[in-house]
Amino acid sequence: MISVDEHLAGILGAVRALPPLELALLEAAGGVLAEPVEAPVALPPFDNSAMDGYAVVAADVAGASADAPVTLPVIGDIAAGDAGVTALRPGLTARIMTGAAMPAGADAVIPVEWTDGGTATVRITRPCPPGHYIRRSGEDVVAGQVVVAEGARLGAAQLGMLAAVGRSHVRVRPRPRVVVLSTGAELREPGAKLAPGQIWDSNSFMLTAAVEEAGAKGYRQATVGDEPEEVRATLLDQLGRADAIVTTGGVSMGARDVVKEVFAEARPGEASTVAFGKVAMRPGKPQGFGLLEGVPIFTLPGNPVSAYVSFQVFVRPALRAMQGLPPEPLPTVTAVLAEDVRSPAGLRHFLRARLSYERGHYGVAPAESQGSHQLQSLSSADSLIVLPEDAEDVPAGSQVEVMRLPS
Numbered sequence: 382m383i384s385v386d387e388h389l390a391g392i393l394g395a396v397r398a399l400p401p402l403e404l405a406l407l408e409a410a411g412g413v414l415a416e417p418v419e420a421p422v423a424l425p426p427f428d429n430s431a432m433d434g435y436a437v438v439a440a441d442v443a444g445a446s447a448d449a450p451v452t453l454p455v456i457g458d459i460a461a462g463d464a465g466v467t468a469l470r471p472g473l474t475a476r477i478m479t480g481a482a483m484p485a486g487a488d489a490v491i492p493v494e495w496t497d498g499g500t501a502t503v504r505i506t507r508p509c510p511p512g513h514y515i516r517r518s519g520e521d522v523v524a525g526q527v528v529v530a531e532g533a534r535l536g537a538a539q540l541g542m543l544a545a546v547g548r549s550h551v552r553v554r555p556r557p558r559v560v561v562l563s564t565g566a567e568l569r570e571p572g573a574k575l576a577p578g579q580i581w582d583s584n585s586f587m588l589t590a591a592v593e594e595a596g597a598k599g600y601r602q603a604t605v606g607d608e609p610e611e612v613r614a615t616l617l618d619q620l621g622r623a624d625a626i627v628t629t630g631g632v633s634m635g636a637r638d639v640v641k642e643v644f645a646e647a648r649p650g651e652a653s654t655v656a657f658g659k660v661a662m663r664p665g666k667p668q669g670f671g672l673l674e675g676v677p678i679f680t681l682p683g684n685p686v687s688a689y690v691s692f693q694v695f696v697r698p699a700l701r702a703m704q705g706l707p708p709e710p711l712p713t714v715t716a717v718l719a720e721d722v723r724s725p726a727g728l729r730h731f732l733r734a735r736l737s738y739e740r741g742h743y744g745v746a747p748a749e750s751q752g753s754h755q756l757q758s759l760s761s762a763d764s765l766i767v768l769p770e771d772a773e774d775v776p777a778g779s780q781v782e783v784m785r786l787p788s
């Protein structure tokens with residue numbers, strides 16, 4: 382039996398970051414930037430109005446008040462994107478819209494609310510200092526500045542930033558394509574009728590969603606039964622489109638452990654490092670991992686909670702590494718345990734739980750059901766209490782480490 386850390390280290394030693402690609406912005410969404418992106422120009426590129434109003438020389442309106450408004454002739458309109466009025470002499474004004482370039486000579490904007498809104502002449506009832514309501518060139522970004530760093534995940538705000546500095550394409554490590562396959566002769570598609578002894582496949586749906594939560598692309602495969610040749614053919618067929626494959630089931634000590642059988646003996650000409658073993662954890666003890674023709678394959682146990690916990694502990698960090706990100710575990714908090722718990726000696730124990738937060742402190746309550754087939758206590762959990770290998774009796778009130786699950 383190897384430790385959780387040893388198994389994870391083996392996986393992280395075997396997976397490689399995907400090569401970067403040049404992608405159009407929206408194709409790059411969710412990818413990880415593989416170059417630092419600099420602004421070729423300042424943002425804003427020119428001084429412009431922060432308001433709809435009137436461009437003025439501030440000194441002209443210094444004496445304006447409600448009792449003694451200043452009236453100025455309006456020489457034209459300046460809309461955003463318009464180069465109509467490019468300069469202004471003292472004693473004149475121009476209507477200006479938000480985002481329109483300031484005309485040379487003007488040094489302030491009077492918001493329309495401080496005026497009568499006139500189009501030939503305008504009455505201004507309040508003064509303002511020079512610089513008022515002007516967005517200065519470069520006050521967002523200076524030319525040459527890195528606006529999105531290498532290694533950043535491209536979410537909505539980052540894509541907006543890249544577009545704002547004029548990039549149509551960027552170099553990214555794309556989201557890994559992960560094929561998810563449930564094995565088991567007893568499995569039926571949700572929606573299908575069950576015969577005696579059959580159950581609906583939950584793992585492949587759960588893990589395809591977990592792949593997406595981890596920032597990769599999930600492709601669910603139809604379930605396959607317990608025929609090794611069928612499982613082998615499906616795996617080989619998927620190799621071409623998968624950056625990684627996740628299977629569930631068929632890796633324990635039963636008489637028909639199909640995934641183990643597939644990899645039991647190397648086929649001539651088939652490059653496989655897939656190996657099986659026991660990892661000192663609960664749930665999730667039977668594990669397998671390796672490369673098949675260079676593609677990482679995670680063979681997770683079949684019990685749904687085992688599969689889920691294994692995914693979060695082993696697959697998620699590996700998918701991050703494949704995106705060139707640090708293979709961080711899920712974030713943890715320290716919390717006060719609400720009940721006594723027992724933990725198996727020598728195994729790292731992951732207990733489904735719910736966190737609470739009161740007066741600056743986290744508390745955590747373990748779920749009543751902790752069987753690895755009991756999916757409901759996972760679906761109502763928000764976290765996993767992580768008890769170290771040497772913990773046995775952990776009394777209520779202890780400080781424990783709690784892994785937050787993605788929500």
Ligand code: AMP
Nearest residue numbers: 563565582583584585630631632683684
């Ligand atoms: P196995 O490791 O294939 O022996 O499966 C262990 C347990 O998990 C058995 O009770 C299976 O019926 C169950 N199981 C395996 N795969 C799935 C699945 N995709 N969805 C739900 N339960 C599963």
Ligand code: MG
Nearest residue numbers: 564565630631
């Ligand atoms: Mg099975």
